[in-house]
Amino acid sequence: MPALPIHTHLPALRAALKEQPIVILQAPPGAGKSTVVPLELLHEPWLRGQKIVMLEPRRLAARAVAARMAAQLGEALGQTVGYRVRFESQVSPQTRLEVLTEGILTRWLQRDPGLEGIGLVIFDEFHERSLESDLALALVRQVQALLREDLRLLLMSATLEAKGLSAALGEAPVLQAEGRQYPVELHYLPKDPEGPLPGTVAAGISRALSEARGDVLAFLPGVGEIARTQAILAERHPEVLIRPLYGDLPLEAQQAALLPDPQRRKVVLATSIAETSLTIEGIGVVVDSGFARASRFDPGSGLPRLETVRVTRDAADQRAGRAGRLGPGVAYRLWSEPTQRGLLAQRPPEILEADLTPLLLTLAAWGIREVNELSWITPPPPGAIRQAQALLQTLGALEGGGLSPRGEQMLEWPTHPRIAHLLLESRSLGLQALAADVAALLEERDPLPRAAGADLDLRVQALRQWRAGQRGEAGGLKRLERLAQEWRRRLGTDVDNRAPDPYATGLLLAQAYPDRVAQLREGSRTRYRLSGGRGVRLSEEDPLAGSGWLVAAHLDAGNEEGRVFLAAPVHPEELKPLAQTVEAVGWDAKAGALIARQELRLGQVLLESQPLQHLSEARRVAILLEVVRSEGLELLPWSEALRQWQARVLSLRSWRPQEGWPEVSDAGLLEGLEAWLGPWLGGISRREGFQRLDLGPILTGLLSWEQQRRLDELAPTHLEVPSGSRIRLTYSPEGSPPVLAVKLQELFGLADTPRVNAGRTPVMLHLLSPAQRPIQITQDLRSFWQNTYPEVRKELRGRYNKHPWPEDPWSAEPTRKTHRRGR
DNA sequence: CTCTCCCT
Numbered sequence: 001m002p003a004l005p006i007h008t009h010l011p012a013l014r015a016a017l018k019e020q021p022i023v024i025l026q027a028p029p030g031a032g033k034s035t036v037v038p039l040e041l042l043h044e045p046w047l048r049g050q051k052i053v054m055l056e057p058r059r060l061a062a063r064a065v066a067a068r069m070a071a072q073l074g075e076a077l078g079q080t081v082g083y084r085v086r087f088e089s090q091v092s093p094q095t096r097l098e099v100l101t102e103g104i105l106t107r108w109l110q111r112d113p114g115l116e117g118i119g120l121v122i123f124d125e126f127h128e129r130s131l132e133s134d135l136a137l138a139l140v141r142q143v144q145a146l147l148r149e150d151l152r153l154l155l156m157s158a159t160l161e162a163k164g165l166s167a168a169l170g171e172a173p174v175l176q177a178e179g180r181q182y183p184v185e186l187h188y189l190p191k192d193p194e195g196p197l198p199g200t201v202a203a204g205i206s207r208a209l210s211e212a213r214g215d216v217l218a219f220l221p222g223v224g225e226i227a228r229t230q231a232i233l234a235e236r237h238p239e240v241l242i243r244p245l246y247g248d249l250p251l252e253a254q255q256a257a258l259l260p261d262p263q264r265r266k267v268v269l270a271t272s273i274a275e276t277s278l279t280i281e282g283i284g285v286v287v288d289s290g291f292a293r294a295s296r297f298d299p300g301s302g303l304p305r306l307e308t309v310r311v312t313r314d315a316a317d318q319r320a321g322r323a324g325r326l327g328p329g330v331a332y333r334l335w336s337e338p339t340q341r342g343l344l345a346q347r348p349p350e351i352l353e354a355d356l357t358p359l360l361l362t363l364a365a366w367g368i369r370e371v372n373e374l375s376w377i378t379p380p381p382p383g384a385i386r387q388a389q390a391l392l393q394t395l396g397a398l399e400g401g402g403l404s405p406r407g408e409q410m411l412e413w414p415t416h417p418r419i420a421h422l423l424l425e426s427r428s429l430g431l432q433a434l435a436a437d438v439a440a441l442l443e444e445r446d447p448l449p450r451a452a453g454a455d456l457d458l459r460v461q462a463l464r465q466w467r468a469g470q471r472g473e474a475g476g477l478k479r480l481e482r483l484a485q486e487w488r489r490r491l492g493t494d495v496d497n498r499a500p501d502p503y504a505t506g507l508l509l510a511q512a513y514p515d516r517v518a519q520l521r522e523g524s525r526t527r528y529r530l531s532g533g534r535g536v537r538l539s540e541e542d543p544l545a546g547s548g549w550l551v552a553a554h555l556d557a558g559n560e561e562g563r564v565f566l567a568a569p570v571h572p573e574e575l576k577p578l579a580q581t582v583e584a585v586g587w588d589a590k591a592g593a594l595i596a597r598q599e600l601r602l603g604q605v606l607l608e609s610q611p612l613q614h615l616s617e618a619r620r621v622a623i624l625l626e627v628v629r630s631e632g633l634e635l636l637p638w639s640e641a642l643r644q645w646q647a648r649v650l651s652l653r654s655w656r657p658q659e660g661w662p663e664v665s666d667a668g669l670l671e672g673l674e675a676w677l678g679p680w681l682g683g684i685s686r687r688e689g690f691q692r693l694d695l696g697p698i699l700t701g702l703l704s705w706e707q708q709r710r711l712d713e714l715a716p717t718h719l720e721v722p723s724g725s726r727i728r729l730t731y732s733p734e735g736s737p738p739v740l741a742v743k744l745q746e747l748f749g750l751a752d753t754p755r756v757n758a759g760r761t762p763v764m765l766h767l768l769s770p771a772q773r774p775i776q777i778t779q780d781l782r783s784f785w786q787n788t789y790p791e792v793r794k795e796l797r798g799r800y801n802k803h804p805w806p807e808d809p810w811s812a813e814p815t816r817k818t819h820r821r822g823r
Numbered sequence: 824c825t826c827t828c829c830c831t
Contacts, residue, residue, distance in 0.1 A: 031824075057829070057830080058828095058829065058830080059829090059830080078826080085830090086830075086831055087829095087831095101829095101830065101831080102830070102831085103830050103831035104830095104831070106831070107831060111828090128829095130829075130830080131829095131830085132829090132830060132831080193826090221827075222826070222827065223825095223826075223827090224825060224826090246827080246828095247826095247827075247828065248826075271827060271828080272827060272828065273827080273828065273829090276828090277829080290829090292827065293825095293826075293827040293828085294827065294828085295827065295828080297827085304826095306825080306826055306827065307827095308827090310827085358831075363831095413831090414831040415830095415831065416830095418831080444831095446826090450826080511831090532828090556825085556826070563825085563826090565826065602831095620828085688827075722830095
């Protein structure tokens, strides 16, 4: 075995693992850690003959690493060294070292939480911080703490963040190994470029072609930029071979980009797929646009959103490192040095940006109610947790905070909970064969070009036609069929190659995506509203445009409106079993009317609505009372007399606090609304109905007979004055003395201020002129006659000469008339 | 104008 840098660190690593439950090995790419370390540890005494498991983030890597190690032992795969990825494994009873993709371990743990027979779990490429590796680590650490103190964990990481990681893991020891990478000379731009990216990258590539040697690898964010850059370069450098490279490219085209061309110099225009997943031979120069596309889960809508973001420092280093695999290389970074200093060190761990539905289902199966029962390096964010819980609830996977029987069934299917639910439901719908095809298509890359539009049914057709015999390699259909075959096997169903029913496809999609049922908006052919609440759009040319109802499987949350990439039409009647019957009962404030409808709803989307047959009186009254509470007592038909009644009762309440007069202020009435108003609301269903209430008797009912009698006696509505007039009193709710507004002439002969409240409360006299103008306000009539009247008389006598102004008011005849017509 | 990558 050739000596790799890692070999010098092996004694320290052995010693650390002997003592420590968790060890971190930091080694850059090329140090040989993935293939050397597991084999070297296989015979450690502390393993006590138990197996080693190593986790890889990608299937390709799991197979390749296992194969390299088997070759080093001179064995076939599946002897001492084996691997497992979904639906594929090479292991035997002799296997002592198993390389797994990360998710496989999580599934193992469900069945065997003690990890029996395993002595060491190695996390390779841990710095990538995939959702699965964070979850696997959290679970395995709990196993270690509760059941398996002897279990050892080794985290292998390529980046320099080992210190922070160590701190998060109880000061786990960190070993650092050197890499075996050739130096890469870095070039920055004097300032950040402006204008469209393809032009900038094309210029960078021209410079790389003239200044450096070897093939060129350029990193761009996505397919659009790659195509535009290719167009510019093809004109400028006809002598160079240009190859695009991205995940959606057919396999043959990908391979063409990987191999060197013997005749021509090659430029590969790649997405971030070439950072780690694919290695290109013969690259001498890297040109890095500095941008990448990243998917972020939007917890608000439950939809992913694709964003163009600046690369992080570790990604930029990884990109540049691609030029230093065979010899010293060069990398052109198309940004400035100040910008470089501002780059984020690493991408945020996936757990912060991903859909957490699968994670939450796993946790529920693990019996975890509260995510922080586990030790996380980065705890999952609350918004995404809530969204995942809501979705699992909708899919019927949860029950009383734990896993439901359906949730348990879902876990038996190695796929996203949405798709597991679709597969399970296909049985009762009698659509198993179609479900197998649909599930495969939902998981894999789209076999058709984007121009084909969003119709999922076209994909089912393509898969079925391919299967029926007109086979070619195009579009990864073979891969799709392998997957579909697995689902058919598990569903116990046969191939069906007939033309599919697009509405059946839509019905299946609705099982997986009940939150993505889309109803066409009125007056539009492309704009839809999702049951989950968001607005989404199809492209104008899409053959599905104009369909009234769709279920969207793949979409992008977008900014204001989302975009649909994959969908199928659906009959709304077929959605009824998924929908919820909701009683829409309440008050439409705008229309001023009671609403009582029974609605069949799928989230925000209304399937059906009909008047509610039985609205209980209690509910109706409760709603109406709430309306009064929110709109106020002014909704009721108050008259001046009733407001006075209210003020009279309140006056007595304040004058005679011991007597138990009721609290009939507006606030008090609102407080006790149910009791006094509730029984009268029977027939009301519109705002006008309140105005037809007979409020007088309703309010009077608040007083006992005795109180009603005493009210009239103690706080009469009117008083008779010497002239014989019955004059209205005006009470105030605060209980200040009631006002008696009366023409002065009507009081002649009266010595003292009239009183109410059994003689205890003198009224407030507003003495008026014959023209009803106030002359004086007083509670002391005697003093008025004595002190003020002579002056008033002098002043007004001339002006109102038809009225009597006797010198002696004490003995004058009271009158409401003028002189002449006086008796 | 506008779909990165990966996985049970």
